[in-house]
Amino acid sequence: MKLITKFLLIYLCVSTVVLGIGGVISYYVIKDEIDQELKWEFLDRIDRVTYLLEQGKTFKGYDNVDQDENLIIRPLGHHVEDDVEVADTLIWDGRLEQEERNVKVSAHRTINDTTYFISTYGNMIESDDVREAVITILLWILVLQVIGAVGIGYFVSGPLFKPFRNTLKRIQEFQLNEREYLKAEETNVEEFRDLNRFVEEMTKKAVSDYKNLKEFAENASHELQTPLAIAKGKLELLTETDLNEEQYKYVEKLERTLKKLSRLSESLALLTKIENHEFVNEENINLSKLITEGIEAFEEFAALNNLQLDTDIEENVSVQMHPMLADILWTNLFQNAIRHNVENGKISVTLNSKKLKISNTGEELKVDTKNLFERFKKAKQNSNSIGLGLSIIKRITDQSGFDISYTTENSWHHIEIILKTVKRA
Amino acid sequence: MKLLIVEDNPDLLENIITYLKREGYLCETAEDYDSAFDKIMSYTYDVVLIDIMIPGGDGLQILRELKSVKPETSTIIISAKNSLDDKVKGLELGADDYLTKPFQLAELQARIKAVNRRNNLGGTEIVGVNEISINTKTMEVEVEGTKVDLTPKEYDLLLYFASNKNHVLSKQTIAEHLWGDYVDHLENLDFVYQHIKNLRKKLVASGADDYIESVYSIGYKFNTNKR
Numbered sequence: 001m002k003l004i005t006k007f008l009l010i011y012l013c014v015s016t017v018v019l020g021i022g023g024v025i026s027y028y029v030i031k032d033e034i035d036q037e038l039k040w041e042f043l044d045r046i047d048r049v050t051y052l053l054e055q056g057k058t059f060k061g062y063d064n065v066d067q068d069e070n071l072i073i074r075p076l077g078h079h080v081e082d083d084v085e086v087a088d089t090l091i092w093d094g095r096l097e098q099e100e101r102n103v104k105v106s107a108h109r110t111i112n113d114t115t116y117f118i119s120t121y122g123n124m125i126e127s128d129d130v131r132e133a134v135i136t137i138l139l140w141i142l143v144l145q146v147i148g149a150v151g152i153g154y155f156v157s158g159p160l161f162k163p164f165r166n167t168l169k170r171i172q173e174f175q176l177n178e179r180e181y182l183k184a185e186e187t188n189v190e191e192f193r194d195l196n197r198f199v200e201e202m203t204k205k206a207v208s209d210y211k212n213l214k215e216f217a218e219n220a221s222h223e224l225q226t227p228l229a230i231a232k233g234k235l236e237l238l239t240e241t242d243l244n245e246e247q248y249k250y251v252e253k254l255e256r257t258l259k260k261l262s263r264l265s266e267s268l269a270l271l272t273k274i275e276n277h278e279f280v281n282e283e284n285i286n287l288s289k290l291i292t293e294g295i296e297a298f299e300e301f302a303a304l305n306n307l308q309l310d311t312d313i314e315e316n317v318s319v320q321m322h323p324m325l326a327d328i329l330w331t332n333l334f335q336n337a338i339r340h341n342v343e344n345g346k347i348s349v350t351l352n353s354k355k356l357k358i359s360n361t362g363e364e365l366k367v368d369t370k371n372l373f374e375r376f377k378k379a380k381q382n383s384n385s386i387g388l389g390l391s392i393i394k395r396i397t398d399q400s401g402f403d404i405s406y407t408t409e410n411s412w413h414h415i416e417i418i419l420k421t422v423k424r425a
Numbered sequence: 426m427k428l429l430i431v432e433d434n435p436d437l438l439e440n441i442i443t444y445l446k447r448e449g450y451l452c453e454t455a456e457d458y459d460s461a462f463d464k465i466m467s468y469t470y471d472v473v474l475i476d477i478m479i480p481g482g483d484g485l486q487i488l489r490e491l492k493s494v495k496p497e498t499s500t501i502i503i504s505a506k507n508s509l510d511d512k513v514k515g516l517e518l519g520a521d522d523y524l525t526k527p528f529q530l531a532e533l534q535a536r537i538k539a540v541n542r543r544n545n546l547g548g549t550e551i552v553g554v555n556e557i558s559i560n561t562k563t564m565e566v567e568v569e570g571t572k573v574d575l576t577p578k579e580y581d582l583l584l585y586f587a588s589n590k591n592h593v594l595s596k597q598t599i600a601e602h603l604w605g606d607y608v609d610h611l612e613n614l615d616f617v618y619q620h621i622k623n624l625r626k627k628l629v630a631s632g633a634d635d636y637i638e639s640v641y642s643i644g645y646k647f648n649t650n651k652r
Contacts, residue, residue, distance in 0.1 A: 222478070222505035226434055229527035233440030236530045239593040245641040252643045255597055262527050266507060297607055304616045324509055331606065 004157040008149050015145050023138045031130050035103050038124050039086050042105035046084070046118050049073060053111045070122050076115045080108040089121060100126060163187040167196055174203060176210045176277070214276050221269035228262045267388040270328070271375075274395040279322035282400075284422055287326070288317045291351055294330050298338065307341055310348040317353050318422045321400040329396045332389045333358050333415065340413065353421045359414040372406055426541065427451045429470045431461040431487060432503065433479050441474070444530040445537070447591075458482030465491045470498055471545070472537050475520075477504040477511065485518060492519040499540040503528070529598045535588040554587045555649055557633050568631040578603055579624045586637065586647035595644040621645060 045068065053059075059073040084107045090099040106119035163185065170182050181203040184196035235255050243251065273279065291313060302309050319326070337347045337360035345361035365372075373394040375387065393415075397404040403418040428445065432438050433456045442452045453470070455461035458481035465473065465487065473491060477484035484502065491498055501522045502515040512523045521540040524533060542550055542561055550562040556569045564580055566573045575583065585602050586594070596614040599621075608614070625637050638646045 218506075225505035225526035226437060230434065230436040230440060232527045233437065233444070233530050236592075236598075237440060237443055239595070239640075239644065248641050248643055252595055252597070255595055258527070259597060297604075300616060301607070304619070305613065335607075 002157070004153045004161075007156075008153050011149050012146065015142065015149075019138045019142055023134050026137075027130055027134045030134065031127060034124050034130070035088075038103045038122070039105060041124075042086075042103065042120050042122075043084065043107075045071070045120060046105065046107045046109070049118050050109045050111065050116075053109070053116060068120055068122070070120050072117070072119045074117045076108075076117055078115065079110065079113075080115045080117075082110060083108050091121060093126075096126065096128070160189075163189060163192040164195070167192070167199060171199060176206060179207055179211065181207045210276065214272070214278075217269055217272035217276075221265045221272075224265045225262065228258055228265075232258050232262075264388070267392060271388065271392060271395060274325070274392070274399055277399070279325050279399065282320045282322055284318050285321055285323060285326045286316060286318050287330075287356065287419070288313055288315050288351060290326055290330055291349065291356075294334060295349065298334050301338055302347065305338060305341060306344045307338065308344075308346045310346065312348075312350045312352075314352040317351055317419070319400065319402075319419055320422050321396075325396045325399065329393060332393050336360075336389055336393075336415075342411075353419070355419055356417045357414060359412055361411055362413050364411055365408060365413075373404070426471045427453070427469075428537070429453050429455060429461075429464055429468075429473045431455045431474060431479060431484060432476045433457060434476075440530060441533065444592075445534060448534065456480070458487065461487050462490060465498075466494065469495060472499045472501065472541055474501050474503055474533075474537075477502060477506065477515070485515065488515065488518050488520055497544065499537075499544040501533075501536055501540060529601065531585070531589040531592055531594055531598055532602055534592075535585055535602070538588045552584065552587050554590060554636070554647075555634070557583075557587070557628070559584055559587060568628065568633040571631050573627055573631045573633075575624070575627060578620055579627065582620055582624055583628075586645075590636075590647045590649050593640050593644045593646045599645065 049059075049071070053073075084105065087104045087106075089102055089104040091102045092098075093100040100123060102121045102123045104119065104121035106117065109116050109118060166185060167182075174182055182199050184193070184200040187193050187196065232255070235251055235258070238251055239248065295309070295311060299309070321329075334347075334349075337358050340362045341347065341360050342362055346359075347361075348357075348359045350357040350359075373390050375391045394404060397417055401420050405416050405418075407414045407416070426448075428450050430438060430441055430452060432441070432454070435456075438454055438456075442454070445452055453464065453468075455464050456479075458479055461475075461479065462482075475484045475487055479487075484504075488500055488502070491500065496519065500520045501524055502520045503524050503526060504511055504515070505526045507525045515523050521544060522536050524536060538552075539561075542552070550560060552559040552561060558567050559580075560566070561584070564577075566575055566580065566583060581603055582599065585599065596617045599617050600608045600614050603617075603620070621637060625635060628637075629635050636647050636649060638648050640646055
């Protein structure tokens with residue numbers, strides 16, 4: 001929900017409640033005011049009747065003063081002190097067919113030793129009418145408020161919030177690897193100015209942190225390579241000396257370990273690079289060609305491990321990705337399929353415009369397959385693999401916008417990548 | 426053959442020099458930008474090895490300077506960066522080869538010989554090891570005039586052995602040379618043995634001596650001193 005929609009909704013809810021309460025209050029205030037007015041009117045009428053009586057005018061029971069049909073003037077046989085009583089009374093209204101609250105004013109007046117009882121009642125405006133009027137007024141106010149609110153909303157979401165939306169858009173489009181921070185745009189709204197300044201500082205910091213991290217990852221990897229090269233060289237020189245079999249075996253083990261170490265640091269550097277989105281120059285890659293050629297290169301290794309290879313590769317399947325990543329992705333996938341296979345196993349590769357699927361036979365995995373794509377999650381902890389292969393595969397597919405999934409059944413392992421193919425060239 | 430090695434790490438320098446000396450190469454060294462610059466300006470070398478990251482400047486700048494005054498010099502870049510961009514840049518500047526650390530000394534030596542063969546004007550493209558001669562241009566191998574029919578991998582293997590004769594080469598080294606990154610994750614290196622077995626068979630059948638010795642069935646040595 002947009003901020004402005006939410007704001008309007010809250011505003012309207014509050015308005016409705018306020019108008020409701022206001023309506024009730026208005027109703028009673030108006031009603032009260034009218035009743036007061038009516039009371040004064042009736043008192044005034046009684047005074048006039050008194051005056052007329054004093055002047056010697058006689059009323060026969062019910063007589064008419066100011067066309068008041070409810071006026072009662074009745075001489076009493078006994079003496080009562082002058083008094084005035086104002087009361088509410090419920091009178092049946094034949095036309096409305098309901099009891100209506102009326103104001104009733106009754107008084108005793110003694111004129112020339114005769115005590116008269118003077119009384120009248122009535123209502124100026126029926127309560128229904130008052131209610132209707134109040135509701136009509138309030139509805140009009142509500143309508144005007146809705147119109148006003150929508151107008152304000154339009155203005156707010158339009159020109160007023162423009163700097164905010166601009167900033168939001170720039171943040172959305174912000175990319176770390178472009179190494180450009182977001183310079184604060186000028187605006188005369190204080191909050192927006194603060195926001196823009198904050199965004200500027202944040203992005204500045206992000207850009208510099210990113211740079212540092214990148215440099216660190218790269219440097220760490222590079223700094224490792226020289227000592228590794230030295231150690232490797234020394235081992236080679238050592239093999240030139242007169243070694244016995246045992247010594248030579250140790251040297252060979254060391255060589256392998258060094259190789260693993262250098263691969264590890266290279267893979268970590270690669271992962272960092274992918275995560276830092278350094279491979280952004282995407283090209284059209286003919287995956288069919290890449291895989292067909294790759295399979296040729298791997299055929300020998302597959303054959304040596306007595307692996308049977310089935311391929312179903314559609315021609316000219318193209319995807320948009322960085323050429324180096326495409327190469328690494330495929331090499332890693334296929335090496336995995338060979339590595340984790342069993343003697344006389346099988347590998348099957350399927351490629352079409354929708355997906356790339358690599359399946360291989362292998363031992364059942366004893367680890368939770370959910371974590372398989374995480375770093376250093378290995379099926380066998382003691383294996384020679386460095387545990388980054390699948391991580392790299394996952395990062396590459398993420399980067400290229402592909403979906404990857406792993407399934408296993410009956411000692412078959414399937415890795416399926418849903419491709420985003422460009423076009424069939 | 427005269428070499429200049431531009432590398433700031435003394436241990437790595439020592440490795441390279443020790444390995445290459447056995448071939449009778451004349452090795453000079455430069456440990457920073459200025460001394461490297463002085464040397465390439467003052468002397469002529471057959472091959473210059475350049476580390477990209479050196480104190481006092483950029484190895485690629487040395488390459489530029491060298492190519493501007495002595496374009497015929499063969500150059501190999503040694504870099505800790507396995508980055509495609511750097512590789513492309515280096516090769517565009519005229520480097521003959523690009524080697525990523527950590528490299529095998531045997532691989533370095535093979536590359537030095539290869540670039541030297543390619544660039545050495547009037548030099549020979551024939552690599553001769555006793556009765557075996559390898560024509561690196563036509564990629565043909567002859568034993569005393571008889572042609573030996575080798576697969577591309579066997580040819581590569583033989584050339585690698587010839588470039589590193591009398592050195593012990595481990596299976597790992599050989600596998601990396603022949604298949605590069607493809608063998609990165611493979612534990613079983615038996616395929617190296619298969620190729621070596623076939624190569625030996627073919628060479629012996631053509632009348633050559635059996636030079637390839639197994640070293641405790643872990644490594645191999647092309648021993649030319651057997652005769």
